[in-house]
Amino acid sequence: HFKYLDTSQTKIQPWETTLITIIEQVMQHPWATCFLAPVDTRLYPTYRKIVKQPIDLGTIKDRLLKHQYRLAEAVKADMELMVANCERFNGAGTDIVKAAEALLELFLNLYEEMGL
Numbered sequence: 001h002f003k004y005l006d007t008s009q010t011k012i013q014p015w016e017t018t019l020i021t022i023i024e025q026v027m028q029h030p031w032a033t034c035f036l037a038p039v040d041t042r043l044y045p046t047y048r049k050i051v052k053q054p055i056d057l058g059t060i061k062d063r064l065l066k067h068q069y070r071l072a073e074a075v076k077a078d079m080e081l082m083v084a085n086c087e088r089f090n091g092a093g094t095d096i097v098k099a100a101e102a103l104l105e106l107f108l109n110l111y112e113e114m115g116l
Contacts, residue, residue: 015072026110050089054085
């Protein structure tokens with residue numbers, strides 16, 4: 001597991017700026033709607049029983065803005081966790097899982113293009 005930092009005084013690193021840009025691009029994808037904010041447990045009351053480490057694009061962006069990642073790889077790990085959580089809750093091969101996988105693929109392509 002990656003540790004998160006509480007470094008509100010830290011100067012933003014170039015890789016953080018790059019990842020904020022990447023996450024913002026992923027968030028603009030038409031299929032990102034379901035992943036922009038935490039799952040509403042009032043609508044899906046069993047979610048927290050099934051998913052122990054929830055994560056979403058908004059939370060990832062917020063953590064980047066607050067300098068809570070030590071490494072770019074930790075952001076990548078959270079993106080992968082988002083897809084794994086989606087599959088765990090919804091089942092492999094469902095449309096929402098396919099959407100999550102497409103978002104991860106977009107993220108990974110941008111991640112590689114930006115040289116991270």
